[in-house]
Amino acid sequence: MSxxxxxxxxxxxxxxxxxxxxxxxxxxxxxxxxxxxxPSSDSYIRQKLKSCEAVDMRNEHRHLDKKTTLKQLLxxxxxxxxxxxxxxxxxxxxxxxxxxxxxxxxxxxxxxxKDVDGFGAYNLGKMFLSKEFEHLPPATPAGIFEMLKYxxxxxxxxxxxxxxxxxxxxxxxxxxxxxxGATVTVxxxxxxxxxxxxxxxxxxxxxxxxPKLITKEMVKPGAVVVDIGVSRxxxxxxxxxxxxxxxxxxxxxTPVPGGVGPLTVASLIRxxxxxxxxxxxxxxxxxx
Ligand SMILES: NC(=O)c1ccc[n+]([C@@H]2O[C@H](COP(=O)([O-])OP(=O)(O)OC[C@H]3O[C@@H](n4cnc5c(N)ncnc54)[C@H](OP(=O)(O)O)[C@@H]3O)[C@@H](O)[C@H]2O)c1
Numbered sequence: 015m016s017x018x019x020x021x022x023x024x025x026x027x028x029x030x031x032x033x034x035x036x037x038x039x040x041x042x043x044x045x046x047x048x049x050x051x052x053p054s055s056d057s058y059i060r061q062k063l064k065s066c067e068a069v070d071m072r073n074e075h076r077h078l079d080k081k082t083t084l085k086q087l088l089x090x091x092x093x094x095x096x097x098x099x100x101x102x103x104x105x106x107x108x109x110x111x112x113x114x115x116x117x118x119x120x121x122x123x124x125x126x127x128k129d130v131d132g133f134g135a136y137n138l139g140k141m142f143l144s145k146e147f148e149h150l151p152p153a154t155p156a157g158i159f160e161m162l163k164y165x166x167x168x169x170x171x172x173x174x175x176x177x178x179x180x181x182x183x184x185x186x187x188x189x190x191x192x193x194x195g196a197t198v199t200v201x202x203x204x205x206x207x208x209x210x211x212x213x214x215x216x217x218x219x220x221x222x223x224x225p226k227l228i229t230k231e232m233v234k235p236g237a238v239v240v241d242i243g244v245s246r247x248x249x250x251x252x253x254x255x256x257x258x259x260x261x262x263x264x265x266x267x268t269p270v271p272g273g274v275g276p277l278t279v280a281s282l283i284r285x286x287x288x289x290x291x292x293x294x295x296x297x298x299x300x301x302x
Contacts, residue, residue: 017264018165020240022157025164026065026276033287034069042101042290043072044130044283045094049087050080050110054246058279059106065279071286076103080110087113088123095125101293102130102286127293130285132156133182141186145193149292150285155187157277158219158240159194165266167217167238170195175211177201177228177254178221183242187219208232225252230259239267242274 044066046059059075066073076090087105094103103124108114121129126136132152140147148156162169174196178184184200191198201211212218212232220228221242233239243254253270261267268274 017239017261018266019261020161020165020238020266020268020273022161022268022273022276025161026157026280028164029160029277029280029284030065030069033284036287036291037069037071040287040290040294041072042286043074043099044286045074045076045100045103047076047078047087047090047094047103047105049078049082049105049113052106052108052110055106055108061275061279062282065283069283071283082113084113084116084119087120091120091123095123095128100128102128102289104131104282126150128289130282130289131182132186132285138181138186141193142189145190148190148193150289151190151281152182152186153281153285154183154221154242154274154278155190156284157279157281158187158242158274159190160281161240161268161274161277162238167266169217171197172216173197173199173214174217174219175199175201175215176219176221177205177208177212178219178242180221183221184219187221187242220254222254224254226254226256228255228260230256230263233260233263235263236265237263239264240274241268241270244270244275 046062048055048059063073094100105120121133124134126134129137132150137150141151169191174191176184176188179200179202188198188200199211201208209232213234215234215237217238219240223243223245225245239255239260241253241255245252251271
């Protein structure tokens with residue numbers, strides 16, 4: 015058996031195409047704040063701004079010096095929170111030096127209405143309630159559900175195993191799977207005998223950042239495998255899954271690169287449009 019390859023590009027293109035009308039009508043603006051010159055960040059930001067251009071969405075790249083202090087960054091965030099012309103903004107991570115230790119404080123400083131990464135407690139908390147409250151969900155899990163919908167893969171009643179428990183990928187993905195009726199097991203670095211769990215997965219999601227962590231023997235025949243991990247190696251970008259061998263047992267699998275990545279970006283753009291809709295709707299009286 016050779017698996018169906020779940021390509022992200024056609025899904026992302028459809029998502030962006032569907033957003034164009036709203037962008038034209040609502041005219042939202044996304045600001046991407048970058049501190050320093052991390053090469054991976056440069057590349058991610060380029061993709062984000064390119065997708066803004068693809069839907070004709072206004073965008074700004076606020077590029078700050080690597081010596082920017084926490085106080086200076088919080089002051090930029092305060093300015094963006096107050097600027098009525100800015101619909102949403104993100105602070106690209108990782109941040110240079112000691113600033114990276116302050117990510118929780120920086121995330122907290124972003125107005126939840128403009129938190130289009132969906133990383134703040136308010137938006138994560140709402141997502142906990144039910145699918146209907148996933149207003150500004152974290153972009154990567156949200157993109158994964160767009161992909162599953164596009165390829166007509168249902169999660170309800172299926173056993174989903176999520177490897178990784180970060181606050182921006184693994185944990186929200188697990189909650190969003192529960193919101194859609196999946197039975198969920200979450201594994202992480204302290205999990206004893208990872209293969210015991212992964213071999214029971216109808217759907218296996220992996221967000222770790224360790225190439226070839228998931229081998230063919232760890233995958234149930236016929237499983238759907240979604241590889242979120244991205245590692246830079248001397249052979250290029252690699253996911254967590256031994257793609258060449260696992261595709262022989264899985265029924266469907268995402269490649270790296272070209273799988274989940276484009277959907278993360280498209281979901282961010284969609285969150286910016288949703289943020290604008292909510293900012294101009296009466297519903298926003300409940301937002302703090
Ligand atoms: N494609 C995309 O658009 C996209 C978006 C975001 C992230 N990513 C990629 O996804 C990966 C995860 O990102 P993240 O931000 O969630 O990273 P993270 O915060 O470093 O989390 C990694 C998770 O993997 C777990 N882990 C580490 N070693 C493990 C092992 N041997 N077995 C099982 N679990 C293990 C860790 O467990 P503990 O909690 O116990 O430490 C942690 O929960 C990275 O490669 C990142 O580049 C891709």
